Amino acid sequence: MSGVVVTNPPKADAGDVEALAGYGVATLGEAMGRTGLLGPGIRPVQQGVRVAGTAVTVLSWPGDNLMIHAAVEQCGEGDVLVVTTTSPSTDGLFGELFATALKRRGVRGVVINAGIRDTRELREMGFAAWSRAVSAQGTVKATGGSVNVPIAVDGRVIRPGDVIVADDDGVVVVPRGRAGQVAAACEAREKKEAATRAAFVAGQLGLDRYGLRDRLRELGVTYQSYEAYSAGERP
Incomplete structure (x- = not known):
C-alpha cells in the first residue's frame, strides 16, 4: 500500500474551535440536525474530559502504526489526531509513548478507530483518548498509508482541519467550513434548553x-x- 503525507492543510478558525469547545457532543450533534456523530463504539478511556481541536487524519494498515509516527510530525498546537485503518482492527496501535510525543507538540487528544493501550498511563499524564477498543496487542511498522487525507469512521467523513469535539458521550466532527455557523446554532439551542430547564424546575x-x-x-x-x-x- 503506497500513500501520501499532505502537509499544511487548511484548518478551522481557532476562535470557532474554542467556541465549539464550550458545547457538549450531544448539543453539537443536535445543532447539526443529528449529524456529525461518530458511532457509539468510539469510547473514552477517561471520564469528565472534553477536548476540541482540529483534525490531523491518519489512514493506517491494520496492526501497523507506521503512519502514526509520520503523523506526529504534522501535528501542532490545538490539533486532535484521528486514526482509522483500511479494514477493521482492534490491535493497540497507540500508547503512552505516542501520547508523550504528541503532548509535547500541543496536541489535545487522540481519536482512534482501532485499539489503544497504556490507558492507565494516559489517564495519569492527562492525555485524552477515545478508541474503538482497548488492547495490549502490539503492532508493526511495515506498511505505507496516508496522513491528512479524508478518512471515514462509522460512515462519517473526517477531513483534515475539521473540528473534532469529544467528551464522555462520544465524538463529533464539525466540517471546518461550518464551524462558525454550528457554534451559533449551539448558542441558540443552549438558550432554548435553559428556558426549558427553568420550566421543568418550576414543575411544567x-x-x-x-x-x-x-x-x-x-x-x-x-x-x-x-x-x-x-x-x-x-x-
Missing part, C-alpha cells in the same frame, strides 16, 4: 411544554385507571 411537564398530549391522541394512546385495566376493560 414535557407533555405540555412540547404539546405532546395532542400527539398521543393522534396516535391513539389513551389513559385508563389501573382498576379498569386490571379488569380487562379496553377503550
Whole structure:
C-alpha cells in the first residue's frame, strides 16, 4: 500500500474551535440536525474530559502504526489526531509513548478507530483518548498509508482541519467550513434548553411544554385507571 503525507492543510478558525469547545457532543450533534456523530463504539478511556481541536487524519494498515509516527510530525498546537485503518482492527496501535510525543507538540487528544493501550498511563499524564477498543496487542511498522487525507469512521467523513469535539458521550466532527455557523446554532439551542430547564424546575411537564398530549391522541394512546385495566376493560 503506497500513500501520501499532505502537509499544511487548511484548518478551522481557532476562535470557532474554542467556541465549539464550550458545547457538549450531544448539543453539537443536535445543532447539526443529528449529524456529525461518530458511532457509539468510539469510547473514552477517561471520564469528565472534553477536548476540541482540529483534525490531523491518519489512514493506517491494520496492526501497523507506521503512519502514526509520520503523523506526529504534522501535528501542532490545538490539533486532535484521528486514526482509522483500511479494514477493521482492534490491535493497540497507540500508547503512552505516542501520547508523550504528541503532548509535547500541543496536541489535545487522540481519536482512534482501532485499539489503544497504556490507558492507565494516559489517564495519569492527562492525555485524552477515545478508541474503538482497548488492547495490549502490539503492532508493526511495515506498511505505507496516508496522513491528512479524508478518512471515514462509522460512515462519517473526517477531513483534515475539521473540528473534532469529544467528551464522555462520544465524538463529533464539525466540517471546518461550518464551524462558525454550528457554534451559533449551539448558542441558540443552549438558550432554548435553559428556558426549558427553568420550566421543568418550576414543575411544567414535557407533555405540555412540547404539546405532546395532542400527539398521543393522534396516535391513539389513551389513559385508563389501573382498576379498569386490571379488569380487562379496553377503550
